[in-house]
Amino acid sequence: MKLKSAFIPIYALVTLSVSVAILPGWAGPADASASVKGTVKFEGVAPKPARIDMSQDPICAKAHPTAATTEDIVVAADGGLANVVIYVSDGLAASTFPPPQQPVVLEQKGCQYKPHVLAMQANQKLSVVNDDGTTHNIHPTPNNNREWNMSQPPGVPLEQTFARAEVAVPVKCNVHPWMKGYIAVFKHPYFAVTDKDGSFELKDLPPGTYTITAWQEKLGTQIQKVTVAAGEAKTLDFAFKQ
Amino acid sequence: MRMKLNWVSTAVIFVSILWSVAGSAQESHVGKLVGNAKRGKALYVRYCIFCHGPYGDGRGESAPYLDPKPRDFTKAVFKCRSTPSGSLPLDSDLYDTISRGIHASGMPSWKPLLRQERVDLVAYIKTFSSAFQEEKPGTPLQIPPEPPSSPESIQRGGDLFQSMNCWSCHGKDGRGYGPSAPTLTDSKGYPITPFDFTSGTRFKCGDSDQEMFRDLVTGLDGTPMPSFETAMTPDQRWDVVHYIRSLSARKTAAKLKVEPIAK
Numbered sequence A: 001m002k003l004k005s006a007f008i009p010i011y012a013l014v015t016l017s018v019s020v021a022i023l024p025g026w027a028g029p030a031d032a033s034a035s036v037k038g039t040v041k042f043e044g045v046a047p048k049p050a051r052i053d054m055s056q057d058p059i060c061a062k063a064h065p066t067a068a069t070t071e072d073i074v075v076a077a078d079g080g081l082a083n084v085v086i087y088v089s090d091g092l093a094a095s096t097f098p099p100p101q102q103p104v105v106l107e108q109k110g111c112q113y114k115p116h117v118l119a120m121q122a123n124q125k126l127s128v129v130n131d132d133g134t135t136h137n138i139h140p141t142p143n144n145n146r147e148w149n150m151s152q153p154p155g156v157p158l159e160q161t162f163a164r165a166e167v168a169v170p171v172k173c174n175v176h177p178w179m180k181g182y183i184a185v186f187k188h189p190y191f192a193v194t195d196k197d198g199s200f201e202l203k204d205l206p207p208g209t210y211t212i213t214a215w216q217e218k219l220g221t222q223i224q225k226v227t228v229a230a231g232e233a234k235t236l237d238f239a240f241k242q
Numbered sequence B: 001m002r003m004k005l006n007w008v009s010t011a012v013i014f015v016s017i018l019w020s021v022a023g024s025a026q027e028s029h030v031g032k033l034v035g036n037a038k039r040g041k042a043l044y045v046r047y048c049i050f051c052h053g054p055y056g057d058g059r060g061e062s063a064p065y066l067d068p069k070p071r072d073f074t075k076a077v078f079k080c081r082s083t084p085s086g087s088l089p090l091d092s093d094l095y096d097t098i099s100r101g102i103h104a105s106g107m108p109s110w111k112p113l114l115r116q117e118r119v120d121l122v123a124y125i126k127t128f129s130s131a132f133q134e135e136k137p138g139t140p141l142q143i144p145p146e147p148p149s150s151p152e153s154i155q156r157g158g159d160l161f162q163s164m165n166c167w168s169c170h171g172k173d174g175r176g177y178g179p180s181a182p183t184l185t186d187s188k189g190y191p192i193t194p195f196d197f198t199s200g201t202r203f204k205c206g207d208s209d210q211e212m213f214r215d216l217v218t219g220l221d222g223t224p225m226p227s228f229e230t231a232m233t234p235d236q237r238w239d240v241v242h243y244i245r246s247l248s249a250r251k252t253a254a255k256l257k258v259e260p261i262a263k
Helices: A002-022 A058-062 B002-026 B037-047 B091-100 B115-128 B151-163 B209-218 B234-247
Strands: A034-042 A085-090 A104-109 A112-114 A117-121 A126-130 A136-140 A150-152 A158-160 A166-172 A180-186 A191-193 A199-205 A208-216 A220-228 A233-235 A238-240 B027-030 B033-036
Touching (some): A034 A220, A085 A117, A085 A199, A126 A150, A199 A208, B027 B091, B027 B115, B151 B234, B209 B234
Parallel strands (some): A034 A233, A034 A238, A117 A180
Antiparallel strands (some): A104 A112, A136 A150, A208 A220, B027 B033
16 A cells, blocks of 8 residues: 555656656757748849740740840849758758658749749659640759659649759759759758848757858858757858859 | 588578578569679670770770760669669660660670670679669559551641650751750760651660650650650550651661560
8 A cells, every 4th residue: 555655656757757748849959949040142243144045935935025034143132142042961960850741842934943943851742833835844963863854744743752862953954955943952851942032041940059051053052150049049141252 | 410411501501591682682683584793793894894984984995985975874874764764774674775785876785695694784783873772663664555557646646746845856857956956965964966767777775666655655864855654645655656657767667576585
Protein backbone atom coordinates (compact mmCIF):
# COMPACT_ATOMS: atom_id res chain seq x y z
CA MET A 1 0.00 0.00 0.00
CA LYS A 2 2.76 2.37 0.95
CA LEU A 3 4.71 1.42 -2.14
CA LYS A 4 1.74 1.99 -4.42
CA SER A 5 1.02 5.51 -3.13
CA ALA A 6 4.64 6.51 -3.68
CA PHE A 7 4.36 5.46 -7.33
CA ILE A 8 1.43 7.70 -8.25
CA PRO A 9 3.20 11.11 -7.90
CA ILE A 10 6.23 9.84 -9.80
CA TYR A 11 4.03 8.52 -12.59
CA ALA A 12 2.14 11.81 -12.72
CA LEU A 13 5.36 13.80 -12.85
CA VAL A 14 6.74 11.73 -15.72
CA THR A 15 3.50 12.01 -17.68
CA LEU A 16 3.37 15.76 -17.10
CA SER A 17 6.93 16.43 -18.19
CA VAL A 18 6.50 14.29 -21.32
CA SER A 19 3.32 16.15 -22.32
CA VAL A 20 4.97 19.55 -21.73
CA ALA A 21 7.82 18.57 -24.02
CA ILE A 22 5.37 17.62 -26.75
CA LEU A 23 3.35 20.85 -26.47
CA PRO A 24 4.00 23.19 -29.39
CA GLY A 25 5.79 26.41 -28.55
CA TRP A 26 7.71 24.85 -25.73
CA ALA A 27 10.84 26.95 -25.22
CA GLY A 28 13.99 25.12 -26.28
CA PRO A 29 15.49 23.72 -29.44
CA ALA A 30 12.05 23.08 -30.93
CA ASP A 31 11.23 26.82 -30.89
CA ALA A 32 11.52 27.73 -34.55
CA SER A 33 10.15 31.26 -34.59
CA ALA A 34 13.16 33.45 -35.40
CA SER A 35 13.28 35.24 -38.72
CA VAL A 36 15.76 36.98 -40.97
CA LYS A 37 14.47 39.57 -43.39
CA GLY A 38 16.07 42.18 -45.56
CA THR A 39 16.57 43.51 -49.05
CA VAL A 40 18.99 42.90 -51.86
CA LYS A 41 20.14 45.98 -53.75
CA PHE A 42 21.90 46.47 -57.05
CA GLU A 43 24.67 49.06 -56.76
CA GLY A 44 25.47 51.31 -59.67
CA VAL A 45 23.65 51.89 -62.94
CA ALA A 46 21.30 49.02 -63.68
CA PRO A 47 21.89 47.39 -67.08
CA LYS A 48 19.08 47.89 -69.56
CA PRO A 49 17.20 44.66 -70.21
CA ALA A 50 17.66 43.44 -73.78
CA ARG A 51 14.69 43.04 -76.10
CA ILE A 52 13.70 39.51 -77.04
CA ASP A 53 12.85 38.77 -80.64
CA MET A 54 10.01 36.23 -80.54
CA SER A 55 9.09 36.53 -84.21
CA GLN A 56 9.94 32.87 -84.99
CA ASP A 57 6.77 31.84 -83.13
CA PRO A 58 3.91 34.30 -83.86
CA ILE A 59 1.93 32.94 -80.88
CA CYS A 60 4.71 34.09 -78.54
CA ALA A 61 5.17 37.44 -80.26
CA LYS A 62 1.42 38.14 -80.13
CA ALA A 63 1.42 37.68 -76.33
CA HIS A 64 3.56 40.81 -75.92
CA PRO A 65 2.03 44.10 -77.13
CA THR A 66 5.30 45.77 -76.11
CA ALA A 67 8.49 43.82 -76.79
CA ALA A 68 9.44 41.27 -74.11
CA THR A 69 12.76 41.81 -72.34
CA THR A 70 15.37 39.58 -70.71
CA GLU A 71 15.08 38.85 -66.99
CA ASP A 72 18.65 37.96 -66.00
CA ILE A 73 19.10 41.22 -64.01
CA VAL A 74 15.83 42.84 -62.91
CA VAL A 75 16.30 46.03 -60.87
CA ALA A 76 13.50 48.13 -59.33
CA ALA A 77 13.50 51.95 -59.46
CA ASP A 78 14.99 52.15 -55.94
CA GLY A 79 17.72 49.59 -56.74
CA GLY A 80 15.98 46.50 -55.32
CA LEU A 81 17.25 43.36 -57.07
CA ALA A 82 14.65 40.71 -57.91
CA ASN A 83 15.14 36.96 -58.46
CA VAL A 84 17.94 36.49 -55.91
CA VAL A 85 17.83 33.19 -54.02
CA ILE A 86 18.50 33.65 -50.28
CA TYR A 87 19.06 30.49 -48.26
CA VAL A 88 20.62 28.94 -45.18
CA SER A 89 23.77 27.25 -46.48
CA ASP A 90 25.21 26.21 -43.10
CA GLY A 91 24.34 26.06 -39.41
CA LEU A 92 21.23 23.88 -39.39
CA ALA A 93 21.36 21.03 -36.91
CA ALA A 94 21.44 17.80 -38.86
CA SER A 95 17.82 16.87 -39.32
CA THR A 96 15.60 15.89 -42.19
CA PHE A 97 12.73 17.99 -43.44
CA PRO A 98 9.88 16.23 -45.21
CA PRO A 99 8.96 17.97 -48.48
CA PRO A 100 5.74 20.06 -48.37
CA GLN A 101 2.61 18.40 -49.78
CA GLN A 102 1.81 21.52 -51.82
CA PRO A 103 3.49 21.49 -55.26
CA VAL A 104 5.42 24.51 -56.55
CA VAL A 105 4.18 25.85 -59.86
CA LEU A 106 6.32 26.88 -62.81
CA GLU A 107 4.26 28.67 -65.42
CA GLN A 108 5.06 29.19 -69.07
CA LYS A 109 3.31 32.41 -70.02
CA GLY A 110 4.01 34.65 -72.99
CA CYS A 111 6.83 32.19 -73.79
CA GLN A 112 8.69 33.15 -70.61
CA TYR A 113 9.03 31.34 -67.28
CA LYS A 114 6.94 32.66 -64.38
CA PRO A 115 8.66 32.94 -61.99
CA HIS A 116 11.99 33.37 -63.71
CA VAL A 117 13.72 31.96 -60.60
CA LEU A 118 11.95 29.34 -58.51
CA ALA A 119 12.99 27.74 -55.21
CA MET A 120 11.68 24.42 -53.90
CA GLN A 121 12.49 21.54 -51.60
CA ALA A 122 14.02 18.30 -52.85
CA ASN A 123 11.33 15.71 -53.67
CA GLN A 124 8.63 18.37 -53.54
CA LYS A 125 6.34 18.17 -56.56
CA LEU A 126 7.05 20.60 -59.38
CA SER A 127 3.94 21.31 -61.41
CA VAL A 128 4.74 22.75 -64.85
CA VAL A 129 1.90 24.66 -66.50
CA ASN A 130 1.70 25.77 -70.13
CA ASP A 131 -0.60 28.80 -70.50
CA ASP A 132 0.56 29.54 -74.03
CA GLY A 133 -1.14 28.45 -77.23
CA THR A 134 2.07 26.83 -78.45
CA THR A 135 4.03 23.68 -77.56
CA HIS A 136 7.01 24.09 -75.25
CA ASN A 137 9.65 21.65 -74.13
CA ILE A 138 10.85 21.99 -70.58
CA HIS A 139 14.46 20.94 -70.28
CA PRO A 140 16.37 21.28 -66.97
CA THR A 141 20.14 20.76 -67.31
CA PRO A 142 21.27 19.95 -63.75
CA ASN A 143 24.68 19.02 -62.42
CA ASN A 144 23.56 17.09 -59.37
CA ASN A 145 20.12 15.82 -60.43
CA ARG A 146 18.78 13.72 -63.30
CA GLU A 147 18.41 15.57 -66.59
CA TRP A 148 14.97 15.27 -68.20
CA ASN A 149 13.32 16.92 -71.17
CA MET A 150 9.55 16.86 -71.72
CA SER A 151 7.47 18.28 -74.53
CA GLN A 152 4.36 20.10 -73.27
CA PRO A 153 1.53 21.15 -75.62
CA PRO A 154 -1.03 23.68 -74.33
CA GLY A 155 -3.11 22.47 -71.39
CA VAL A 156 -1.33 19.17 -70.77
CA PRO A 157 -0.34 18.82 -67.08
CA LEU A 158 3.20 17.84 -66.15
CA GLU A 159 4.64 16.89 -62.77
CA GLN A 160 8.26 16.17 -61.91
CA THR A 161 10.61 16.24 -58.92
CA PHE A 162 14.28 16.82 -58.17
CA ALA A 163 15.84 14.39 -55.69
CA ARG A 164 18.95 16.33 -54.63
CA ALA A 165 19.84 19.84 -53.48
CA GLU A 166 21.25 22.10 -56.20
CA VAL A 167 21.62 25.89 -56.58
CA ALA A 168 20.45 26.32 -59.20
CA VAL A 169 19.26 24.04 -62.01
CA PRO A 170 19.15 25.94 -65.33
CA VAL A 171 15.92 25.36 -67.26
CA LYS A 172 15.48 26.00 -70.95
CA CYS A 173 13.09 25.49 -73.82
CA ASN A 174 14.85 24.29 -76.96
CA VAL A 175 11.86 25.23 -79.13
CA HIS A 176 12.03 28.87 -77.95
CA PRO A 177 15.75 29.48 -77.30
CA TRP A 178 15.24 32.76 -75.44
CA MET A 179 13.35 30.96 -72.63
CA LYS A 180 15.64 30.58 -69.64
CA GLY A 181 14.95 30.10 -65.96
CA TYR A 182 16.40 28.60 -62.80
CA ILE A 183 15.14 26.20 -60.15
CA ALA A 184 16.97 26.18 -56.80
CA VAL A 185 16.49 22.91 -54.86
CA PHE A 186 17.07 22.57 -51.09
CA LYS A 187 17.08 19.81 -48.49
CA HIS A 188 15.44 22.19 -45.95
CA PRO A 189 12.66 24.81 -45.99
CA TYR A 190 14.83 27.86 -45.14
CA PHE A 191 15.02 29.65 -48.48
CA ALA A 192 13.40 32.59 -50.28
CA VAL A 193 13.53 34.38 -53.61
CA THR A 194 13.58 38.18 -53.58
CA ASP A 195 10.44 39.84 -54.94
CA LYS A 196 10.40 42.69 -57.46
CA ASP A 197 11.44 45.15 -54.71
CA GLY A 198 14.41 42.97 -53.72
CA SER A 199 12.99 42.01 -50.33
CA PHE A 200 12.97 38.57 -48.73
CA GLU A 201 12.15 36.84 -45.45
CA LEU A 202 13.40 33.55 -44.00
CA LYS A 203 10.80 32.42 -41.46
CA ASP A 204 10.45 29.88 -38.65
CA LEU A 205 14.17 29.51 -37.96
CA PRO A 206 15.31 27.73 -34.80
CA PRO A 207 17.72 29.85 -32.74
CA GLY A 208 21.31 29.50 -33.87
CA THR A 209 24.17 30.87 -35.94
CA TYR A 210 23.67 30.52 -39.67
CA THR A 211 25.53 31.14 -42.89
CA ILE A 212 23.13 32.88 -45.26
CA THR A 213 23.97 32.77 -48.97
CA ALA A 214 22.57 35.04 -51.67
CA TRP A 215 22.75 33.67 -55.22
CA GLN A 216 22.12 35.61 -58.41
CA GLU A 217 22.35 33.91 -61.82
CA LYS A 218 24.64 36.55 -63.38
CA LEU A 219 26.20 38.29 -60.36
CA GLY A 220 27.35 35.27 -58.36
CA THR A 221 27.04 34.50 -54.65
CA GLN A 222 27.50 36.42 -51.40
CA ILE A 223 27.76 35.03 -47.89
CA GLN A 224 26.92 36.54 -44.49
CA LYS A 225 26.73 35.10 -40.98
CA VAL A 226 23.83 35.78 -38.68
CA THR A 227 22.95 34.71 -35.13
CA VAL A 228 19.34 34.68 -34.01
CA ALA A 229 17.89 34.01 -30.56
CA ALA A 230 14.55 32.29 -30.07
CA GLY A 231 11.80 34.43 -31.58
CA GLU A 232 14.22 37.15 -32.69
CA ALA A 233 13.69 39.04 -35.98
CA LYS A 234 16.98 40.11 -37.57
CA THR A 235 17.63 42.27 -40.60
CA LEU A 236 20.21 41.32 -43.19
CA ASP A 237 20.89 43.23 -46.40
CA PHE A 238 22.92 42.30 -49.46
CA ALA A 239 24.32 44.44 -52.27
CA PHE A 240 25.45 43.21 -55.68
CA LYS A 241 27.29 45.07 -58.38
CA GLN A 242 28.43 44.21 -61.87
CA MET B 1 39.20 -34.72 -40.86
CA ARG B 2 35.60 -34.82 -41.96
CA MET B 3 34.78 -32.00 -39.57
CA LYS B 4 37.58 -29.90 -40.96
CA LEU B 5 36.40 -30.40 -44.53
CA ASN B 6 32.89 -29.31 -43.57
CA TRP B 7 34.28 -26.22 -41.93
CA VAL B 8 36.30 -25.36 -45.00
CA SER B 9 33.37 -25.83 -47.36
CA THR B 10 31.15 -23.68 -45.13
CA ALA B 11 33.76 -20.93 -45.20
CA VAL B 12 34.01 -21.18 -48.98
CA ILE B 13 30.23 -20.88 -49.37
CA PHE B 14 30.13 -17.94 -46.96
CA VAL B 15 32.90 -16.07 -48.77
CA SER B 16 31.31 -16.68 -52.15
CA ILE B 17 27.96 -15.35 -50.87
CA LEU B 18 29.73 -12.24 -49.59
CA TRP B 19 31.47 -11.91 -52.93
CA SER B 20 28.26 -12.10 -54.92
CA VAL B 21 26.52 -9.54 -52.68
CA ALA B 22 29.43 -7.11 -52.94
CA GLY B 23 29.70 -7.70 -56.66
CA SER B 24 25.99 -7.37 -57.49
CA ALA B 25 26.27 -3.60 -58.05
CA GLN B 26 28.84 -4.27 -60.74
CA GLU B 27 26.82 -6.89 -62.52
CA SER B 28 24.56 -6.63 -65.51
CA HIS B 29 21.71 -8.86 -66.58
CA VAL B 30 20.63 -9.19 -70.18
CA GLY B 31 18.37 -12.12 -70.89
CA LYS B 32 19.98 -15.07 -69.16
CA LEU B 33 23.49 -13.66 -69.41
CA VAL B 34 25.15 -12.12 -66.35
CA GLY B 35 27.86 -9.56 -67.04
CA ASN B 36 30.95 -9.14 -64.91
CA ALA B 37 32.55 -5.70 -64.52
CA LYS B 38 36.05 -7.10 -64.08
CA ARG B 39 35.91 -8.91 -67.40
CA GLY B 40 34.20 -5.84 -68.88
CA LYS B 41 37.08 -3.63 -67.79
CA ALA B 42 39.62 -5.71 -69.71
CA LEU B 43 37.46 -5.32 -72.84
CA TYR B 44 36.89 -1.60 -72.20
CA VAL B 45 40.64 -0.96 -71.94
CA ARG B 46 41.13 -2.74 -75.22
CA TYR B 47 38.23 -1.36 -77.29
CA CYS B 48 36.55 1.69 -75.71
CA ILE B 49 39.20 3.65 -73.82
CA PHE B 50 40.46 5.59 -76.85
CA CYS B 51 37.22 7.56 -77.15
CA HIS B 52 35.48 7.19 -73.76
CA GLY B 53 38.70 7.63 -71.76
CA PRO B 54 40.20 5.82 -68.77
CA TYR B 55 37.72 7.48 -66.37
CA GLY B 56 34.68 6.92 -68.56
CA ASP B 57 34.11 10.66 -68.85
CA GLY B 58 34.27 10.74 -72.65
CA ARG B 59 37.68 12.41 -72.68
CA GLY B 60 39.67 9.74 -74.46
CA GLU B 61 42.59 10.55 -76.76
CA SER B 62 40.39 10.51 -79.86
CA ALA B 63 37.59 12.56 -78.33
CA PRO B 64 38.78 15.98 -79.65
CA TYR B 65 38.39 14.70 -83.21
CA LEU B 66 34.87 13.34 -82.78
CA ASP B 67 31.49 14.99 -83.34
CA PRO B 68 29.22 14.20 -81.56
CA LYS B 69 31.48 13.71 -78.51
CA PRO B 70 31.82 10.29 -76.87
CA ARG B 71 29.34 9.62 -74.06
CA ASP B 72 30.36 10.70 -70.53
CA PHE B 73 29.41 7.63 -68.47
CA THR B 74 29.96 9.46 -65.15
CA LYS B 75 26.72 11.43 -65.77
CA ALA B 76 24.68 8.28 -66.49
CA VAL B 77 22.63 10.18 -69.08
CA PHE B 78 21.93 8.06 -72.18
CA LYS B 79 20.23 8.84 -75.48
CA CYS B 80 18.89 5.41 -76.41
CA ARG B 81 16.61 4.00 -73.72
CA SER B 82 13.31 2.22 -73.29
CA THR B 83 12.76 4.09 -69.99
CA PRO B 84 11.18 7.55 -69.37
CA SER B 85 13.12 10.78 -69.80
CA GLY B 86 15.28 11.44 -66.73
CA SER B 87 15.56 7.82 -65.67
CA LEU B 88 18.37 5.31 -65.98
CA PRO B 89 18.44 2.90 -68.94
CA LEU B 90 17.91 -0.84 -68.58
CA ASP B 91 20.95 -3.10 -68.92
CA SER B 92 19.40 -4.32 -72.16
CA ASP B 93 19.21 -0.72 -73.47
CA LEU B 94 22.97 -0.28 -73.00
CA TYR B 95 23.53 -3.72 -74.51
CA ASP B 96 21.43 -2.76 -77.55
CA THR B 97 23.43 0.46 -78.01
CA ILE B 98 26.75 -1.39 -77.85
CA SER B 99 25.44 -3.96 -80.31
CA ARG B 100 23.80 -1.51 -82.74
CA GLY B 101 26.23 1.40 -82.39
CA ILE B 102 25.03 4.99 -82.72
CA HIS B 103 24.43 5.79 -86.38
CA ALA B 104 25.91 9.05 -87.70
CA SER B 105 28.48 9.14 -84.89
CA GLY B 106 31.88 7.64 -84.08
CA MET B 107 30.26 4.75 -82.19
CA PRO B 108 30.39 1.58 -84.30
CA SER B 109 28.41 -1.61 -83.88
CA TRP B 110 30.21 -4.03 -81.54
CA LYS B 111 28.48 -7.14 -82.84
CA PRO B 112 31.89 -8.66 -83.62
CA LEU B 113 32.26 -9.10 -79.84
CA LEU B 114 30.63 -12.09 -78.21
CA ARG B 115 27.26 -11.47 -76.59
CA GLN B 116 28.77 -12.34 -73.21
CA GLU B 117 31.49 -9.76 -73.81
CA ARG B 118 28.97 -7.04 -74.61
CA VAL B 119 27.06 -7.86 -71.42
CA ASP B 120 30.35 -7.67 -69.48
CA LEU B 121 30.96 -4.20 -70.97
CA VAL B 122 27.53 -3.07 -69.75
CA ALA B 123 28.50 -4.15 -66.22
CA TYR B 124 31.72 -2.13 -66.37
CA ILE B 125 30.13 0.99 -67.89
CA LYS B 126 27.68 1.07 -64.98
CA THR B 127 30.56 1.34 -62.48
CA PHE B 128 31.46 4.85 -63.71
CA SER B 129 28.40 6.42 -62.06
CA SER B 130 27.04 5.90 -58.55
CA ALA B 131 23.57 6.55 -59.99
CA PHE B 132 23.30 2.86 -60.89
CA GLN B 133 23.61 1.97 -57.19
CA GLU B 134 21.40 4.80 -55.91
CA GLU B 135 18.53 4.66 -58.39
CA LYS B 136 16.50 2.17 -60.36
CA PRO B 137 15.68 2.45 -64.05
CA GLY B 138 12.16 3.67 -64.82
CA THR B 139 9.38 1.42 -66.08
CA PRO B 140 10.25 0.38 -69.63
CA LEU B 141 7.93 1.33 -72.44
CA GLN B 142 5.65 -1.25 -74.05
CA ILE B 143 5.40 -0.51 -77.77
CA PRO B 144 1.84 -1.13 -79.04
CA PRO B 145 1.26 -2.76 -82.45
CA GLU B 146 1.75 -0.39 -85.37
CA PRO B 147 -1.32 0.51 -87.45
CA PRO B 148 -0.64 0.50 -91.21
CA SER B 149 0.54 3.75 -92.77
CA SER B 150 -1.98 5.60 -94.94
CA PRO B 151 -2.28 9.01 -96.61
CA GLU B 152 -4.63 10.03 -93.76
CA SER B 153 -2.17 8.94 -91.09
CA ILE B 154 0.65 10.81 -92.84
CA GLN B 155 -1.58 13.91 -93.07
CA ARG B 156 -2.38 13.76 -89.34
CA GLY B 157 1.32 13.25 -88.57
CA GLY B 158 2.18 16.32 -90.65
CA ASP B 159 -0.33 18.40 -88.68
CA LEU B 160 1.21 17.18 -85.41
CA PHE B 161 4.69 17.97 -86.75
CA GLN B 162 3.43 21.58 -86.94
CA SER B 163 1.45 21.80 -83.68
CA MET B 164 4.11 20.00 -81.59
CA ASN B 165 6.67 22.54 -82.86
CA CYS B 166 8.91 19.76 -84.26
CA TRP B 167 9.61 22.19 -87.12
CA SER B 168 11.24 24.78 -84.85
CA CYS B 169 14.33 22.53 -84.81
CA HIS B 170 13.81 20.04 -87.66
CA GLY B 171 12.50 22.70 -90.09
CA LYS B 172 9.16 22.97 -91.90
CA ASP B 173 10.46 20.61 -94.61
CA GLY B 174 12.23 18.28 -92.16
CA ARG B 175 15.75 19.12 -93.34
CA GLY B 176 16.97 20.15 -89.89
CA TYR B 177 17.10 23.89 -90.57
CA GLY B 178 14.42 25.15 -88.18
CA PRO B 179 14.71 28.62 -86.63
CA SER B 180 15.96 27.19 -83.28
CA ALA B 181 18.49 24.84 -84.90
CA PRO B 182 21.54 27.16 -84.65
CA THR B 183 21.01 27.60 -80.88
CA LEU B 184 20.98 23.91 -79.96
CA THR B 185 23.63 22.29 -77.79
CA ASP B 186 24.03 18.90 -76.15
CA SER B 187 24.32 18.61 -72.37
CA LYS B 188 28.07 19.27 -72.59
CA GLY B 189 27.50 22.55 -74.41
CA TYR B 190 28.66 21.36 -77.85
CA PRO B 191 26.59 22.43 -80.87
CA ILE B 192 24.25 19.68 -82.05
CA THR B 193 22.41 19.44 -85.37
CA PRO B 194 18.76 18.38 -85.58
CA PHE B 195 18.18 15.28 -87.67
CA ASP B 196 17.59 15.78 -91.41
CA PHE B 197 14.63 13.46 -92.10
CA THR B 198 15.07 13.74 -95.87
CA SER B 199 18.65 12.45 -95.85
CA GLY B 200 17.89 8.76 -95.63
CA THR B 201 20.52 8.48 -92.89
CA ARG B 202 19.72 5.83 -90.32
CA PHE B 203 18.36 7.11 -87.01
CA LYS B 204 20.77 7.30 -84.07
CA CYS B 205 18.98 4.81 -81.82
CA GLY B 206 17.79 2.38 -84.47
CA ASP B 207 15.94 2.63 -87.73
CA SER B 208 12.75 0.61 -87.34
CA ASP B 209 9.34 2.26 -86.92
CA GLN B 210 9.20 0.77 -83.43
CA GLU B 211 12.47 2.44 -82.46
CA MET B 212 11.28 5.80 -83.87
CA PHE B 213 8.09 5.41 -81.83
CA ARG B 214 10.21 4.69 -78.75
CA ASP B 215 12.41 7.77 -79.38
CA LEU B 216 9.25 9.93 -79.45
CA VAL B 217 8.21 8.53 -76.07
CA THR B 218 11.56 8.62 -74.28
CA GLY B 219 13.27 11.56 -75.97
CA LEU B 220 17.03 11.44 -76.43
CA ASP B 221 18.36 12.48 -73.01
CA GLY B 222 21.42 14.73 -73.11
CA THR B 223 20.18 16.32 -76.36
CA PRO B 224 17.47 18.92 -77.09
CA MET B 225 15.10 16.14 -78.29
CA PRO B 226 12.30 15.99 -75.69
CA SER B 227 10.00 13.18 -74.61
CA PHE B 228 6.47 13.28 -76.05
CA GLU B 229 5.23 10.73 -73.52
CA THR B 230 2.48 12.96 -72.12
CA ALA B 231 2.28 15.25 -75.15
CA MET B 232 0.88 12.71 -77.64
CA THR B 233 -1.27 9.58 -77.58
CA PRO B 234 0.21 6.34 -78.99
CA ASP B 235 -1.91 6.69 -82.17
CA GLN B 236 -0.64 10.24 -82.65
CA ARG B 237 2.96 9.03 -82.27
CA TRP B 238 2.41 6.40 -84.99
CA ASP B 239 1.02 9.17 -87.24
CA VAL B 240 4.20 11.20 -86.67
CA VAL B 241 6.34 8.11 -87.40
CA HIS B 242 4.48 7.63 -90.71
CA TYR B 243 4.86 11.31 -91.58
CA ILE B 244 8.61 11.33 -90.85
CA ARG B 245 8.99 8.12 -92.87
CA SER B 246 7.26 9.86 -95.79
CA LEU B 247 9.94 12.59 -95.78
CA SER B 248 12.80 10.14 -96.18
CA ALA B 249 14.48 9.17 -99.41
CA ARG B 250 14.24 5.57 -98.17
CA LYS B 251 10.54 4.83 -97.98
CA THR B 252 10.82 1.40 -96.44
CA ALA B 253 11.62 1.09 -92.79
CA ALA B 254 14.20 -1.30 -91.49
CA LYS B 255 12.64 -4.26 -89.73
CA LEU B 256 13.12 -4.24 -85.98
CA LYS B 257 15.86 -6.76 -85.33
CA VAL B 258 15.62 -8.45 -82.00
CA GLU B 259 18.48 -10.59 -80.91
CA PRO B 260 17.04 -13.55 -79.02
CA ILE B 261 19.24 -12.80 -76.06
CA ALA B 262 18.36 -9.13 -75.64
CA LYS B 263 14.62 -9.37 -75.11
